[in-house]
Amino acid sequence: MNAGNECSKSRVLGNQERGRLMASKPIDGPPAPVRIARIGPTKRREALECLLGSDRYRAERFMRFAHKTEMNLDHLWSALDEKGRIRSTVLASPNPGRTAMVFVSPPEPGPGVQLAAQVIQHALKGLGDAGICLAQALVTPEEVREMKALEAGGLHKIAILTYMQFTTGRRDRKIAELPDDFRFGHFHSTDRGMIEQLLAHTYIDTLDCPGLVGLRCMEDIVDGHMKSGTFKPEWWTILYQGDHPVGASLVNESRDASSAELVYLGIIPELRGRGLGRSLLTQSIAKVAESTMKTVVLAVDEANAPALEMYRSSGFRRTIRRHAFVSKVERTACDN
Structure with a gap:
């Protein structure tokens, strides 16, 4: 028997700040947003507010957490509308062993799932360019739209884990x-x-x-x-x-x-x-x-x-x- 499997590794971030993970595949969906882009330091806090579904205080607290734990925030991607407002965010966090944990903001009802999937695809391409071999995601049983976004973005469910x-x-x-x-x-x-x-x-x-x-x-x-x-x-x-x-x-x-x-x-x-x-x-x-x-x-x-x-x-x-x-x-x- 085997235990302590590979997919358990996002426990720390997942339990503290909305853990979940993912990876890539072309999809059909609504017209692409005006822009999907990798987010730099100037819009990082806003992107994290979207990711966490929270306010400025929690986003800043998360950035302090990331700095303290040396968490890589370079693979932060967002969909922006015509006014530059962030509508969907994905964070792909590289881990040792050429893996990455992928976290997605809560998709809005309707087209929000496809929009999130498109952002996931961009994040996964960035991971491939960085030499990452495996993307993973963990979501709670209640996060139904997040699961749909992961599947639409190219991930497949392999297990339900009990901690x-x-x-x-x-x-x-x-x-x-x-x-x-x-x-x-x-x-x-x-x-x-x-x-x-x-x-x-x-x-x-x-x-x-x-x-x-x-x-x-x-x-x-x-x-x-x-x-x-x-x-x-x-x-x-x-x-x-x-x-x-x-x-x-x-x-x-x-x-x-x-x-x-x-x-x-x-x-x-x-x-x-x-x-x-x-x-x-x-x-x-x-x-x-x-x-x-x-x-x-x-x-x-x-x-x-x-x-x-x-x-x-x-x-x-x-x-x-x-x-x-x-x-x-x-x-x-x-x-x-």
């Missing part, structure tokens, strides 16, 4: 039990090639966002995992059978240091169904419990019933749900 949370305690410091021929290890800097091969093996027949498989090279995927929050190599647990790596549980510290995030958990298909995923999870929780961190969070595909049951029975509780959309950004540099 879950666990609070650690002294009782969770126990070391997981394993069969005699298995052991735990942790990631070392010399293990880069090994972890790429192992994750590729665990992706086979995965139930967790299977639509993501093959959209990115493994090098980019591991880069994304390493740079999701603060990389903690001692929290990257590798399961071995003899000397052969057969599973991994990758945990990082969240960017704001408020929680530990299970960014990935996977077992090779030949060994699934033997309780080894639960042992990996228990071991990872034990490592976090030994630190000052008290909370572990994750995201899992709702279609992945075995993983959902494992987390539920281990004490994780559901928090929020998000619809996940993706699109490969076509560019020769990505085809490796």
Whole structure:
């Protein structure tokens, strides 16, 4: 079973300021607005007001947040009417691993969905020119027009994600039990090639966002995992059978240091169904419990019933749900 999938990575921005993501494809629709343009510093606040559906104060607060977290605002695009007023805005925020999270302003009823889709297309072309390989978006179940805009703009829905949370305690410091021929290890800097091969093996027949498989090279995927929050190599647990790596549980510290995030958990298909995923999870929780961190969070595909049951029975509780959309950004540099 696999968890902590790629589409969970917009959690920080999404939960704080209207998270959602997307990518490209030609569409039919109403006549194009007077202008769709990349927004520079002079109109950035106005564009962010549109994106957030808010006032000047929240837009300025968002800009301070972006500056503090080194969030790239260069891929901010808007549709402007004949008077130069912003009618629709899309922010494409590049992330490590040549991905980007795409956020769209709330579309107006009627032609607003097609207008937003046109802005999305421009933003995605800009991402392709910047070497981004995969665009992603997350929206709440209530954001129906946003989903329509994402689909019209070329993204497709791959999953509904359930976000879950666990609070650690002294009782969770126990070391997981394993069969005699298995052991735990942790990631070392010399293990880069090994972890790429192992994750590729665990992706086979995965139930967790299977639509993501093959959209990115493994090098980019591991880069994304390493740079999701603060990389903690001692929290990257590798399961071995003899000397052969057969599973991994990758945990990082969240960017704001408020929680530990299970960014990935996977077992090779030949060994699934033997309780080894639960042992990996228990071991990872034990490592976090030994630190000052008290909370572990994750995201899992709702279609992945075995993983959902494992987390539920281990004490994780559901928090929020998000619809996940993706699109490969076509560019020769990505085809490796």
